[in-house]
Amino acid sequence: MLVVPHELSIGEIYFSPLLMSSLLGIAAALLTARLLDRYRISRYFANPPAVIIAVSIIYTILIGTFFVGI
Template identity: 40%
Template sequence: MPHELAVGDVYLSPLVPVFSIALLGAWGTTALLNRLRLSRYIVFPSTTFIALMVLYIVLIDIFWIQI
């Protein structure tokens, strides 16, 4: 069962680190796509960034967070 993460006296939702890791992963993937010049084939870059974040969140939930 999910529970809060305690950092000092502050309680955080488990979604905060998952969201942070997904954000960093999406930024890294976007930077890689820009470096390889594959981003020019993407029609809606902002929607693709959000889709990458959702994909990373789902993958972290499936493979890393075991309930």
């Protein structure tokens, strides 16, 4: 059975695993936004900020499910 920590400990302060997955999800969404802007794909979206928020939510769920194990 895979043992996954239920919280993260940094200097005697405990953080939720959702915090780590959300930070990684936002970072991945910002990288995706830069790539979309660089290749001018974001001009085809009606509301690019809403797309970036949706992509960050999708990345957070995927990272939390497969890597952090929420």
